[in-house]
Amino acid sequence: MRAWGGEQVEAAVAGAVALLRTAADRDWDGVPAGRLEWSCRRTAEHIASDLIAYAGQLAGRAQSAYVPFDITLDEGTDNAGALDVIEATGTLLAAAVRTTPRQVRAFHPYPFRSANREGFAAMGVAEVLLHTHDIAQGLGLPYEPPAELCEDLLTRLFPHVQPGAEAWPTLLWATGRGELPGRAPVTGWKWSNPLAIPAERLTLEGVTPAAARDLSAGGDGGFPWVDGGPYQGTREAAGMVAKAYEAGLHRPEWGMFVLVRREDGRAVGGMGFHGPPDEEGRAEIGYDLAVAARGNGHATEALRALTAWARARDEVRVLFATVEPDNLPSQRVLGRAGFTRVGTDGELLAYELRD
Structure with missing residues (x-):
């Protein structure tokens, strides 16, 4: 980028x-x-x-x-x-x-x-x-x-x-300076810089639509990545953010974050929501790490920070995640972050973290 x-x-x-x-x-x-x-x-x-x-x-x-x-x-x-x-x-x-x-x-x-x-x-x-x-x-x-x-x-x-x-x-x-056909006049507005959520060794940096477009197209999104990053799941999630933005459905704080190591400023993976909470207060979380960054507890640390941020929001009652049956490391990450297995979602295992 x-x-x-x-x-x-x-x-x-x-x-x-x-x-x-x-x-x-x-x-x-x-x-x-x-x-x-x-x-x-x-x-x-x-x-x-x-x-x-x-x-x-x-x-x-x-x-x-x-x-x-x-x-x-x-x-x-x-x-x-x-x-x-x-x-x-x-x-x-x-x-x-x-x-x-x-x-x-x-x-x-x-x-x-x-x-x-x-x-x-x-x-x-x-x-x-x-x-x-x-x-x-x-x-x-x-x-x-x-x-x-x-x-x-x-x-x-x-x-x-x-x-x-x-x-x-x-x-x-x-910015309240003009009209657009089919849109109501804007009477109040503010900047919307990306959210950054601190964790112990990481910072979860919010991804802008500009960065999401670049990531989904094969770029780096403006982040210096560890070897092998970003992983495919991060690129797919970025594509979801870009589509939501184009449709006018993107809510930045309920989008995607890149996990950045504080020690060297390198990105190790992606984590975020599949969209804002639904009417029942249910929000789905997904994540992945570059292969070179796995086995260091980064996913667990980031998931704990993200779930703590989400659970402090009034509109959230349930956090939801799915994982492949043979992906034991990811299942352990969910367990360490407080999620409980509640059944299946198609061919995937379903986990929840309730208020």
């Missing part, structure tokens, strides 16, 4: 600044930015503030709150100077993304209290694209960013949003 981050931040900033410089000699203070209550000038300052804040989160490895600083433009700074600041803060965010290890996560409130370098890059790009749209709308300038950049944002920050025929109008609709 191609790297995503610093290059995209720089491209988004370059496109935005190039457009806005054509109107830098106009009054931005007295003009509202699109549907926002802010002026075009205030919105430009907000872009720079967000870019430097995201860079600070990554550089400072903040874990419980935003790093307590802000950016203030010097008195008398004109519109061209404000755009210079956007370029500078965009460069700083791109640098922070490039120099931050992929397994590092820093605080962001929505929705699971943290994001990795790709998440902060995506949020920075989104702030640039969306608020450039707002400013351009206020100033009467035409603006449409590259479709690939918009699609990438949707697959990383809006995994719960069904893709539309065109990515840019879908992104505008998803």
Whole structure:
């Protein structure tokens, strides 16, 4: 899977600044930015503030709150100077993304209290694209960013949003800035960075639709894998996530996770749900490990962490799993995680963990 981050931040900033410089000699203070209550000038300052804040989160490895600083433009700074600041803060965010290890996560409130370098890059790009749209709308300038950049944002920050025929109008609709035929207007929204569940030696990292597409197509999903990984079951599960996303049925926290060793950042397997809990509160779990990572207790550790997370959710009453009759190691994993055999499901053995 191609790297995503610093290059995209720089491209988004370059496109935005190039457009806005054509109107830098106009009054931005007295003009509202699109549907926002802010002026075009205030919105430009907000872009720079967000870019430097995201860079600070990554550089400072903040874990419980935003790093307590802000950016203030010097008195008398004109519109061209404000755009210079956007370029500078965009460069700083791109640098922070490039120099931050992929397994590092820093605080962001929505929705699971943290994001990795790709998440902060995506949020920075989104702030640039969306608020450039707002400013351009206020100033009467035409603006449409590259479709690939918009699609990438949707697959990383809006995994719960069904893709539309065109990515840019879908992104505008998803953020309350436009309409889409057949869809109700959006009045409130938030980023959706992937969930990460910590275990003793592992982190269960949520898989975005972008990563799921890549895994199901034979790629690495953006993860460095141990030898022989990912195993076929992980690729098949990723295909299920990609299909659910395309159908608008994907709920990120009830999707797929890649199991990443903390000691070296390498992925050893996949684990996750076959979808959200049904009306009876029943959710099915599946998993597999790369052959080279088996026999080390990773599956048991990850399953205990995932089931603990799931059982803390009000909508879950029963966790369910199936396993082949001759797969004794997997049966032992389920037993060690507290599952009890309850019968069969076709040719497979059925296990449950009840509240």
